[in-house]
Amino acid sequence: MAREENKETVGPAARMAAAVAKRMRVKKGLTxxxxxAQMGYSGAAISAMERLLHPVSDEMLVHLERILGGGTGIFEEMRPLVRLEKLPEQFRGYAPIEQKAVALWLYANHVVHGLFQTEAYARALIAGSYPEPTAERADELVIGRMARKALFDRTPVCGIELVLDESVLRRQIGSEEIMREQLVYLAECARRRNVNLQVLPLDAGLGGEYAGDRGDLNIVETPAHDRVTFLEIQGESLLITDRAKVSTHMQRYAKIRAQALDPRRSLGLIEDLAGVRR
Incomplete structure (x- = not known):
């Protein structure tokens, strides 16, 4: 909804996009x-965007590039910057690090890791969170989460290791159909050459050890070949660069991975849960 108070929360990238759009519109002599009309929006929507009453959306940037960009790609280049501003505050510092990663080591024991979520699964999670977001805010968060998937096909290739707790696979999110689609997608991801996906079984603790007891873990190797840890819980986050601490996290991750099923058995379990015939 277009409101005057929205101006206070609009980030610099969205402000720049609005200013450039207005300048290029006027230059082309368009009201x-x-x-x-050319973009499929009302004049009021364009006014709200230019006045920062309704921040520019990802979809709107696509149309602005088509109508006003003139082949410059200027609005296309603004898209990731505007999306970044709309991510949850606790995630904004980590998102650019993730996208530039050389390698990722990930462990998730509550829900499917954000990088591996389908759109329907992500939407069910986000819409059902507390406090409940508006439909518009939910759309922004889903778009931002789906944009992270560019990492899978990026050049240079990013090596990604993911260990999922078996409980994540069995926890129904959204609906049975949404969950089945999510499991099928996980199976597809597991077959990627740059992805190693393993499942930490429910009986991993029967031997008296359970390395995954401390929750989700994200470890990133940067282009400079430094390693950092990102932790997120209850809307708060922590980015850890201390080498000794990150080393401990890496060793703990190795323990988690060692207690997990091997990739072939993990894929088989995911396919069985999805009802996929092999």
């Missing part, structure tokens, strides 16, 4: 109504 707000004319530009809106």
């Amino acid at each position: 707000q109504e004319q530009l809106g």
Whole structure:
């Protein structure tokens, strides 16, 4: 909803996008109504965007590039910056590090890791969170989460290791169909050459050890070949660069991975839960 107070929360990238859009619109001699008609929006929507009453959306940037960009790619380049501003505050510092990663070591024991979520699964999670987001905010968060998947096909290739607790696979999110789609997608991801996906079974603790008892873990190797740890819980986050601490996290991750099923058995379990015939 377009509100005056929205101006206070609009980030610099969205402000720049609005200013450039207005300048290029005026240069082309278009009214707000004319530009809106070409983009599939009302003139009021264009006015709200330019006045920062309704921050520019990812979809709107696509149309602005088509109508006003003139082949410059200027609005296309703004898209990741605007998306970054709309991510949860605790995630903004980590997101650029993740996208530039050389390698990732991930462990998730509550829900499917964000990088591996389908759109429907992500939407069910986000819409069902507390406090409940508005439909518009939910859309922004889903778009931001799906944009992270560019990492899978990026050049240079990023090596990704993910260990999922078996409880994650069995926890129904959204609906049975949404969960089945999510499991099928996990199986597809597991077959990627740059992905190693393993499942930590429910009986991993029967031997008296359970390395995954401390919760989710994200370890990143940067282009400079430094390693950092990112932790997130209850809307709070921690980015750890201390080498000794990150080394401990890496060793703990190795323990988690050692207690997990091997990749072939892990894929088989995921396919069985998804009802996929092999």
